[in-house]
Amino acid sequence: MPELPEVETVRRGLAPVMEGATVSRLELRRRDLRFPFPDQFAENVEGQEIVSVGRRAKYLLVDLANGQVIIMHLGMSGSYRIEEDAHGDITPGTFHHEKTRLSAHDHVTFHLVKPSGQTARVIYNDPRRFGFMLMCRRTELADHPTFKGMGVEPVGNALTPEILATAMAGKATPLKSALLDQRVIAGLGNIYVCEALWRSHISPKRKAGSLVKKSGNPTDRLIVLESHIRDVIADAIKAGGSSLRDHAQTDGSLGYFQHSFAAYDREGEPCRHDECGKPIKRIVQSGRSTFYCPSCQR
DNA sequence: CCGACTACCTGCCCGC
DNA sequence: TGCGGGCAGGTAGTCG
Numbered sequence: 001m002p003e004l005p006e007v008e009t010v011r012r013g014l015a016p017v018m019e020g021a022t023v024s025r026l027e028l029r030r031r032d033l034r035f036p037f038p039d040q041f042a043e044n045v046e047g048q049e050i051v052s053v054g055r056r057a058k059y060l061l062v063d064l065a066n067g068q069v070i071i072m073h074l075g076m077s078g079s080y081r082i083e084e085d086a087h088g089d090i091t092p093g094t095f096h097h098e099k100t101r102l103s104a105h106d107h108v109t110f111h112l113v114k115p116s117g118q119t120a121r122v123i124y125n126d127p128r129r130f131g132f133m134l135m136c137r138r139t140e141l142a143d144h145p146t147f148k149g150m151g152v153e154p155v156g157n158a159l160t161p162e163i164l165a166t167a168m169a170g171k172a173t174p175l176k177s178a179l180l181d182q183r184v185i186a187g188l189g190n191i192y193v194c195e196a197l198w199r200s201h202i203s204p205k206r207k208a209g210s211l212v213k214k215s216g217n218p219t220d221r222l223i224v225l226e227s228h229i230r231d232v233i234a235d236a237i238k239a240g241g242s243s244l245r246d247h248a249q250t251d252g253s254l255g256y257f258q259h260s261f262a263a264y265d266r267e268g269e270p271c272r273h274d275e276c277g278k279p280i281k282r283i284v285q286s287g288r289s290t291f292y293c294p295s296c297q298r
Numbered sequence: 299c300c301g302a303c304t305a306c307c308t309g310c311c312c313g314c
Numbered sequence: 315t316g317c318g319g320g321c322a323g324g325t326a327g328t329c330g
Contacts, residue, residue: 002323034306034325058324076324077308105308128307130324146325173301182325189323244323245310264323286302289321 002074004154004187005236005257007058010080013250015053017082017120018062018112022049024119025111033107033126034075038135044068050112057150057186061141069138071146075130082250084120108133122250151184154233159185161218161226168208169216176204176285185229191242191264192232194291198263199228201273203297204290205283235260263291271296 002010026042038044048064055061062070083100100109100121108124124131136144151167152158167184168175178184179193188196197204202211202225211222218226236242240255244265249255258265262272267282271293278295 006323073324075307076322078324126307127309128322128324130306130308132325171300177301191323242323287304 002058002076002078002241003189003192003236004055004058005192005233005239006241006255007055007060007074007187008155008237009241009249009255010074011053011055011060013082014060014080014122017084017114017250018050018053018110018122020050021112021114021120022047023064023110024113025109027109027111029102029107029109033129034132035134037133041133041135044135045070045110056147057153057182058189059146063138067138068135069141071134071136071141071144072124073132075126075128075132077128078124078126078131080250081123081125081252082120083123085118087116087118105129149183151182151186154185154187154229155237159226159230161223164222164226165212165216165218168222169212171208173208174204174285175202175206175208175211176290178208179229180286180288187233188229190288190290191261192229192236194264195232195262196225196229197297198273198292199232200225201297203294204285204292206298263293266291 023045026045028037028042031037044066045064048066051063051065053060053062058073060072062072064070100123103125105127106123106125110122112120112122114120134146141147152163168178171178176193176197179188180190200221202221211219211225213219236257239257239260240249242258243254243256244258263280266280268279270277271280273293273296276293276296278293280291281294283290
């Protein structure tokens with residue numbers, strides 16, 4: 001499911017439940033997802049208060065009071081759901097997990113106790129198990145291999161046309177591939193790259209370097225693209241992300257940005273640009289589907 | 299150093 | 315109805 005807007009939506013769902021709560025138990029139903037869980041994972045998490053739930057690119061970051069941070073990635077099919085007990089639901093001696101109805105791909109459960117004494121469970125489900133959980137000290141996060149060399153966020157003011165120009169100057173690689181490179185922009189994925197290019201009327205096949213002037217400055221078209229990247233990400237976050245296939249938010253509700261797709265997954269359907277209406281085409285670039293309008297994306 | 303390709307894994311959808 | 319092939323939001327490792 002997840003590119004940046006979906007991960008941000010998940011973060012916003014988890015934060016109110018997790019922040020300030022203490023992890024009474026971390027239940028691992030297998031020894032690995034895509035990678036083995038960290039050594040002493042449960043031991044390092046159990047008993048800790050959760051200080052905050054953050055995000056970097058497509059990663060969720062759960063800060064613990066002991067200075068460790070859990071780095072979580074949802075892969076392609078990961079999702080979280082929250083089960084909250086009403087106050088007083090749990091009588092002493094009752095096991096929390098007796099109330100949980102687990103399904104086949106529920107791999108991890110965070111058993112939580114809020115400051116009020118209310119209990120809750122945050123359950124990670126991931127059929128394909130491309131997701132993973134890592135851990136490191138907060139102070140070493142920036143040097144962690146996962147984040148070292150990672151590019152800027154396409155939210156806020158971090159991304160600029162100049163940054164894109166620097167990254168793309170002289171590159172013969174297709175623009176689509178350059179935009180998917182997490183070392184340039186962190187958090188863009190296949191859907192939103194296609195959408196941003198469509199909004200910008202720019203072909204995904206164009207050479208990345210063709211949007212940079214000889215002086216190294218961004219062309220006007222690159223300036224347009226940069227603003228559309230930020231817009232489409234902001235629009236998608238506002239819509240609660242995109243819910244494709246079985247994905248849901250932490251409360252089970254669905255994002256609705258997929259209804260706003262103009263290019264992604266619309267092969268053969270008419271281009272939505274005014275006075276175009278030509279069919280959207282699907283091609284494969286570096287092994288992944290690209291959807292675009294050959295008529296008005298140049 | 300780069301870019302292209304493959305592996306990882308399950309489920310769904312489509313055509314035969 | 316059943317089955318095989320293709321495809322899916324991701325990243326990391328290998329190879330040229």
